[in-house]
Amino acid sequence: MPTTAVIKKPKGKLGVLIVGINGAVATTFLAGVLAIRKGTAQPIGSLTQMGAIRLGKRTDRRSPLIKNFIPLAKLDDLVFGGWDIRDENCYDSAVHAGVLEGEHLDTVRKELQAIKPMKAVFDQFYVKRLKGSFVKKAKTKFELAEQIREDIRTFTAKNKLDRTIVIWCGSTEVYITPGAAHKSLKSFVEAMKKNHVDIAPSMLYAYAALMEGVPFANGAPNLTVDTPALMELAKKNGVAVSGKDFKTGQTLLKTVLAPMLKARLIGLSGWFSSNILGNRDGEVLDDPESFKTKEESKLSVLDGILQPELYPTLYKDFYHKVRINYYPPRGDNKESWDNIDIFGWMGYPMQIKVNFLCRDSILAAPIVLDLVLFMDLAQRAGMKGIQEWLSFYYKSPMSAPGLYPEHDLFIQLMKLKNTLRHLKGEELITHLGVEYYD
Ligand SMILES: NC(=O)c1ccc[n+]([C@@H]2O[C@H](COP(=O)([O-])OP(=O)(O)OC[C@H]3O[C@@H](n4cnc5c(N)ncnc54)[C@H](O)[C@@H]3O)[C@@H](O)[C@H]2O)c1
Numbered sequence: 481m482p483t484t485a486v487i488k489k490p491k492g493k494l495g496v497l498i499v500g501i502n503g504a505v506a507t508t509f510l511a512g513v514l515a516i517r518k519g520t521a522q523p524i525g526s527l528t529q530m531g532a533i534r535l536g537k538r539t540d541r542r543s544p545l546i547k548n549f550i551p552l553a554k555l556d557d558l559v560f561g562g563w564d565i566r567d568e569n570c571y572d573s574a575v576h577a578g579v580l581e582g583e584h585l586d587t588v589r590k591e592l593q594a595i596k597p598m599k600a601v602f603d604q605f606y607v608k609r610l611k612g613s614f615v616k617k618a619k620t621k622f623e624l625a626e627q628i629r630e631d632i633r634t635f636t637a638k639n640k641l642d643r644t645i646v647i648w649c650g651s652t653e654v655y656i657t658p659g660a661a662h663k664s665l666k667s668f669v670e671a672m673k674k675n676h677v678d679i680a681p682s683m684l685y686a687y688a689a690l691m692e693g694v695p696f697a698n699g700a701p702n703l704t705v706d707t708p709a710l711m712e713l714a715k716k717n718g719v720a721v722s723g724k725d726f727k728t729g730q731t732l733l734k735t736v737l738a739p740m741l742k743a744r745l746i747g748l749s750g751w752f753s754s755n756i757l758g759n760r761d762g763e764v765l766d767d768p769e770s771f772k773t774k775e776e777s778k779l780s781v782l783d784g785i786l787q788p789e790l791y792p793t794l795y796k797d798f799y800h801k802v803r804i805n806y807y808p809p810r811g812d813n814k815e816s817w818d819n820i821d822i823f824g825w826m827g828y829p830m831q832i833k834v835n836f837l838c839r840d841s842i843l844a845a846p847i848v849l850d851l852v853l854f855m856d857l858a859q860r861a862g863m864k865g866i867q868e869w870l871s872f873y874y875k876s877p878m879s880a881p882g883l884y885p886e887h888d889l890f891i892q893l894m895k896l897k898n899t900l901r902h903l904k905g906e907e908l909i910t911h912l913g914v915e916y917y918d
Pocket residue numbers: 499500501502503504505506563564565566577600601602603607610649650651652653681682699700701725726727728729759760761764840841843844
C-alpha cells in the first residue's frame with residue numbers, strides 16, 4: 481500500500497564535507513557542480529538532475545524529472561568543505577589530477593581556489609603508497625575522532641548550514657575484516673582509546689559524522705562504516721549511512737552483462753578482468769594490501785548475481801580474476817578488458833570481449849552528486865541506518881546482516897525508483913501490466 485512519508489523540506493544550506501577533497505574524484509565533482517551552477521556544463525550521468533520517473537500507468541503519461549518529484553537540495557544550496565593530507569587548494573589539485581581541461585577549470589578557477597582542506601586524520605600504515613604532511617596529531621584515535629567532530633561543528637556553524645553530510649572520496653585503505661574492536665559501540669570506543677590497529681582513519685571520520693548526527697557515505701571499498709559498532713551508533717543517533725565503493729567502470733558493465741547471462745541461462749566458465757590506470761588511485765592500489773580491499777569488492781558481484789547455489793550446472797565452477805595494473809601514461813583514463821568465456825546449448829563454448837576506455841573520475845563525479853542529495857533526502861525522511869535503495873551506486877552494497885546484497889543494476893534502479901515512489905505515496909511499479917489487456 482502506498483504511504484506518504486513525512487519529508488522535511490530542504491530549506492537553507494546543505495554542507496558537503498568530503499574526505500579526500502583534493503583527490504581526482506572530489507575535484508572533478510566540485511568543478512562540475514560549480515560549472516553546472518554557472519550554466520557552463522550539463523549534469524550528465526546524474527539521476528537526480530537528469531533522470532525522470534514514471535508514475536502510475538503507462539497510459540497516464542506521467543514521468544516528471546526526479547528533482548521535480550521529490551524534494552532535493554538545490555545545487556545552489558550546497559556548501560563544500562573537507563579534509564585531505566595535502567595543504568593545497570582544490571584548483572591546484574584539479575590541475576594536478578589532470579582529469580579536466582584547462583578551459584573547463586578556468587571557468588570555475590576562483591571558486592575552486594577558495595576550497596581548501598582541513599587537516600586530515602591519516603596514518604601511512606593504512607595507505608602505504610601515500611605520505612601525509614597535513615595531518616592532525618593526538619595521543620589516541622579517540623582524540624583524533626573528537627577533532628573531526630569539532631571540524632564538523634565549526635564548519636556547520638561558520639557556514640550557517642541547515643544540514644551536513646560526509647562522503648568518503650579518500651584513498652582505499654588496507655584490507656581489514658570485522659573483529660572484536662568493531663563488535664559493539666562500547667568495544668569500538670575502547671579500541672579507539674587504546675589505538676587498536678583495526679581502527680582505520682576512515683572509521684574515525686565515520687564515527688565522528690554519526691556522533692554529530694551527520695549521514696555518512698563511503699565511496700571506497702574500505703570497511704569503514706560497515707561494522708556492527710557503527711551500525712549501532714547510526715541506529716542510536718538516527719543517521720543514514722551507505723556504501724561501499726562507487727560502481728563506475730568495469731564493475732558497472734559486469735553488473736549489466738552478468739544478469740543478461742543469467743536471464744538467458746547461459747553458462748559461464750571464466751571471466752578475466754584486467755585494468756590499466758595511471759592516477760593516484762592506481763598508485764595506491766599498486767600496493768597489495770590496498771589492492772586486496774579493492775579486489776574483494778570487485779570479485780563479490782558475480783557470485784551475488786549468478787547464484788551458483790541455484791544454478792550449479794551453469795555457474796558452480798567459473799574462474800574469476802580481477803587485475804589492476806598501475807600504468808602512469810594513462811592518468812585517470814582507465815582502460816579495462818574483460819574476456820568472458822561462456823557456454824550455451826549443449827555446452828558449446830563462446831566468448832565475449834569487452835574493451836572499455838573510460839574516464840574514472842568522469843564516471844564517479846555524478847555518483848557523488850546523487851549520493852549527496854539522496855543521503856540528505858534519506859535523513860530528512862527519517863530513514864536511519866543502511867540505505868539499501870542506494871545500492872545502485874555501489875560495487876559492494878551494504879545490506880542488513882544475513883541479507884545478501886543486490887548487485888543487478890536494473891533491479892537496483894527499480895528499487896531506488898520504487899523507494900522514491902513509496903516516499904511520495906505513489907503506486908509501486910511491478911511491471912505486471914495485466915490491466916492494459918482487460
Ligand atoms: N574514480 C572511480 O571510478 C572510483 C570508483 C570506485 C571507487 N573509487 C575510490 O574513490 C577514492 C578516490 O579516488 P580518486 O581517484 O579520487 O583517488 P585520489 O588518490 O585522486 O584521491 C584520494 C584523496 O584522498 C586523500 N586521502 C587519503 N587518505 C586520506 C585521509 N585519511 N584523510 C583525508 N584524505 C585522505 C588523498 O590525499 C587524495 O587526495 C579511492 O578510494 C578510489 O578507489 C573511485
